[in-house]
Amino acid sequence: MDLSEELAYAAAGDIAARIRRRDISPVEVMDAVLARIEERNPSLNALVFTAFDEARDQARAAEKGLMSGAELGPLHGVPTATKDLFDFKPGWPATFGGIRALKDFSVPTRCTYAERMEDAGAILVGKTNSPVMGFRGTCDNYLFGPTRNPFDPSKNSGGSSGGSAAAVADGLLPLAEGTDGGGSIRIPAAWGNLYGFKASFGRVPQIARPNAFGSLNPFLFEGALTRTVDDAALALDVLAGYDDRDPFSLDDPRTFAGATRQSIQGKRIAYTPDFGIYPVDRRVTAVVAEAVRSFEEAGAVVEEVSFDFRYDQQELSDLWCRLIIPLNIEGLEGLAAQGVDLLREHRDDFPPEYLHWIDAGYRLTAQDLLADQRMRTHVYDQIQHVMRSHDLLVSPTLGCLPVDNADDGNTMGPRSIEGVDVDPLIGWCLTYLQNFTGHPAASIPAGLVDGLPVGMHIAGRRYGDADVLAASAAFERLRPWHGHYGLAARRPLG
Secondary structure (H helix, E strand, O other): OOHHHHHOOOOHHHHHHHHHOOOOOHHHHHHHHHHHHHHHHHHOOOEEEEOHHHHHHHHHHHHHHHHHOOOOOOOOOOEEEEEOOOOOOOOOEOOOOOOHHHOOOEOOOOOHHHHHHHHOOOEEEEEEOOOHHHOOOOOOOOOOOOOEEOOEEEEEOOOOOHHHHHHHHOOOOOEEEEEEOOOOOHHHHHHHOOEEEEOOOOOOOOOOOOOOOOOOOOOOEEEEEEOOHHHHHHHHHHHOOOOOOOOOOOOOOOOOHHHHHOOOOOOEEEEOOOOOOOOOOHHHHHHHHHHOOHHHHOOOEEEEOOOOOOOOHHHHHHHHHHHHHHHHHHHHHHHHHOOOOHHHHOHHHOOHHHHHHHHHHHOOOHHHHHHHHHHHHHHHHHHHHHHOOOOEEEEEOEOOOOOEOOOOOOOOOOOEEOOEEOOOOOOOEOOOHHHHHOOOEEEEEEEEEOOEEEEEEEEEOOOOHHHHHHHHHHHHHHOOOHHHHHHHHOOOOO
16 A cells, blocks of 8 residues: 555544654655645545645655654644635635636735644645635535535535535545535535534634624634544644634633543433424435434433424525625625725626625615524524533434536535425525524534435534534444545546
8 A cells, every 4th residue: 555545544633643753754744645636636626726836845844843853733744725715825826716707816814724724733735625705505616616526526525615525535635624604614524424523603713804703694613624523623722722813712721632532421412303494305314313323322311302493494594695695795895995896897707696695785784684683593592492401412414415516617505305495505504503603513424325425413502612522522433434435535536
């Protein structure tokens, strides 16, 4: 077995440990990773920008640091990638999810992921694909096209962090950036047999300017997509921590690597198959209903619960669109002020579904925005009612299996599930509720249906990140999913 194949599905923590022991050098790791990317990325379209020369230079610098006895970060020499959305590194392109007019655009700032991962010794190799402005649960755009699912390249990887998910699921990288405004870490994790963790709001700082308060509506998050719960805890320890540039940053010094060894004996777990409002493919329901019982094997108490939402799923998915669209408008207006007027001069660069919500956003009034916050409060109250008597809340992550890729740059989710109409942008995702509320949540691999991954969603109490990680790790030990990556590894590359 050559080194590229040997490292393909190695954990980030294990690679970092081998580098520290000098079993393997950062240069050898980087050469192996880049060789695999060159071989396999063309059939996936996961990475849409690569900086291989820069990455090799940094690997050589990391090797010198290792040999000199310098203090090493927890991810010293480990390759990773950022997402091509609202995620920046100076000099690197920033297309905001494949907007054609921005193919040569760049932002002279560094996002939290790039900043803290590099401070921890990780090496960025490029940027991963995302849909335009991250405004859907699939990964496709007019500039780069769709990201294909490693388990079936005719299917989509999920979004918006779809390129990152495909890269990690196919063994191109041990971890990659995900951002999450409605499920964008957890959605592609569900379709990629990955662990996608979204921390409590404020745990990982959001460094946003000119609007430091832009992460509120809905709550926005940065994180990582990984293949193991331990790697997610490691990434959280790297990314979390107080930053005075973020007015909502938690001043909490705790770390989370140890959470993955905590017992969940006696924990109370609420289970809902659909929150009482979402249609879910019966095959997905069956997989998750069987998987949730594994928590009982770990000593937890599982209880099916009901909700009493006064809104249906279409009203709530529309609410998500209305909440996030003003931030999109602010971004587009900011670009126009810099001389890049996308809506006036490049309107065809945007999918019609996105333009529908942009036009609707310009018509929103202050009273509309307040009414939406009242709807959001009702969702918060419903979730909190259950969490007062339970430690965790488990459900399907998504209502459907991976969808077919389109050939026009505009792949969307299903329009109906089990005979019920849903919004094809995000209405089939059971993830955005925690973006309304700020609770920690993760998608964990629950099983396969006809070779396609199914995700199970685990949400915790506010600031109960350790509980989510502990339950996830307990499930991973009882129901390990790592053998499923062989399906992706053996896929044809033609």
